[in-house]
Amino acid sequence: MNEVEQNMANWGASLFQSIPVGGLIARNAVAYKWKSLYRVWMLRELALWREYDLMVQSYALHQQGHVLGARILLRSGFETLATLTYLNLLMKQVLDGQLNFHLFGEKTALLLLGSRNNEVMPSAVNILTVLGKCDKRYPGLMKLYEDLSESAHPNYEGMMGGYATTNYDEYETTFSNRWMELHGDRHLDAMMLCMGTFHHEYDDVWPELLEKVEKWVEARDAELEATKDDPLSR
DSSP: OOHHHHHHHHHHHHOOOOOOHHHHHHHOTTGGGSHHHHHHHHHHHHHHHHHHHHHHHHHHHHHTTOHHHHHHHHHHHHHHHHHHHHHHHHHHHHHTTSSOHHHHHHHHHHHHHOBSSOTTSOBOOOHHHHHHHHHHHSTTHHHHHHHHHHHHSSSIIIIIIHHEEEETTTTEEEEOOOHHHHHHHHHHHHHHHHHHHHHHIIIIIHHHHHHHHHHHHHHTHHHHHHHTTOGGGO
16 A cells, blocks of 8 residues: 555545534533634535545546546645635634634635535635635645646647647647656655645644634633624624
8 A cells, every 4th residue: 555545544534424513512612602613623524525535536547547637636636725724824813813703704604605606605715816825835836736727728738738749840740648648657746745735734733723713712702792793893
């Protein structure tokens, strides 16, 4: 079992099966009066379920030689990583006094419930905005995402680069599937980068921030109750 397979096996064994509200209330009854704290848990675990699913499928396609599909799924994996990272950045902003807690609650609702094709749901957060915020924490993330996006789109790299070779001396273009030749040997390294960074945000950054936010909310509960219906507090 290589490192990618071992990581996926570990993730698959650690997926949350449920989040009992009663357990959160028992953890901190004051903090979990606020729905945003419940959404923070939901977003974290949904992100892991999605990241695990994407990585399993990306790896399977790569092993079968279907590198274009593997890269498109990896691109979605980096979007999912960015979403979790963005959530952690928002929590840090609350603690630093840079983001109003009630506005934080609205942002968590958008991350969890945002949609592009359901008029009943709020409008989804633009993933490029999220990636841009996260690129400041992990410089180069946006560049890697853009490289994967070039493969996903039917432009030069997605069409000509992926399926054609031109012999300019003979004035002849030859068609073939070149994705493994172009990207196959680097795909697993990119997967490990995505998975390793996700693991850090999930297992190291998020738990520490959550505990601090719980205590922060508990200490300011009366103030938050008094301002929750005041739009000027945002």
